[in-house]
Amino acid sequence: MSELWARTLTWAEVDPSRHPFELDEDAAKTLAGLVAPLLPGPEAIEELWWRSMDPVTELLVNRYGRWACGWNWSAGEGDIDGGVVDVWCCARDSVTTPDATAPLAVAALLEWRDWIEDLAERFSVLTPPSYSAGSLSAVDPWHWERACTRLVTVVADRTRAESGWYGHCEQVLRWFLAYNGIDEERGREIVENAVGGLFGSWIAPDVVLIDKASSRFARTMDGNR
Template structure:
């Protein structure tokens, strides 16, 4: 799924940390701003309760409403907001962590209720990004001394375990897991391409949809992750 921010296509699964880092993209909505945003979302979505009483073909407007809603959020807040409906499992897109939204077919109801759910899902996604930012900071070694032995292994282990838990290790979860590991390395100052290269080599297709990684797999991936960081590249 693609949305447009100016002339740029936004693919949430490919966004670098700089595009979603909460410190670079402040986000707070007061009551008046929330009410204004709800008023903008409501005209973009159909009354699905009425549509569901008719033929299946009439449900197409439900799916067609997602892109305009995403466009609105991205235009207003930045590309990070494109993850608002990156839900657990097989929703509008595969392998995310948002639980309050399921998918267009099951989450779109009346315009008013749908607008409220969109904002709830957006906040859940934002909370996730802020949680990651806080964890990245906590896992960053002190500038005054080198990291302790095993630091990078433990960092990788914590992040993999967290993403597997939040995504319930459902369909496509490993894509976001690799992205989060890359985001962590970008937070440490590595260039985006180098971070992706390290993570791809470390994971090496070790993760699978619908299966949480066992401790042996996590240990293997974390060891490769740490070795790559300690190897000049």
């Protein structure tokens, strides 16, 4: 079910300016109460643990929007490979009793939302000054290099460069381009040409590799390969 798959999220679907969200203490308790009955029981088939969280994800997506499907995108080999959420590990390890697990799921949603909002702030800072969509070639390539360097670095840090981390890294770079008005197809092409195949699971990129990716990212912004 692609609508529950965080790896396919676009910036339009997660952009905090388009999807306002606020969860106070009372609302968090209410949400935890809604989550609790949807949690799997101990009889759940072990190999289907990750799918057993679909009812929780569906509730959150229906209530807040598709951005919420990343609530359990934990770092490493969790329910979904290569995310940034630390509060939630995986269904097999994080699900205990309903009373204990439901607030944990809510905390994981808040952590995921904080990450999206943090990225939006970073995108704002990293956007080249006086940039407007369609003026890619007029931008000093240094700005694009700096953006790529900082975004790759922060994603590698948040994911701890564990299993599948590079997938979200590429996604964040695409989100940055979409934030700057570059259409999804062009953004995917730019990111693939810049960093496709450069990074691997369980390997934190060193300075040389990040510099290589950032240089390629800047060159592709104006169509040079």
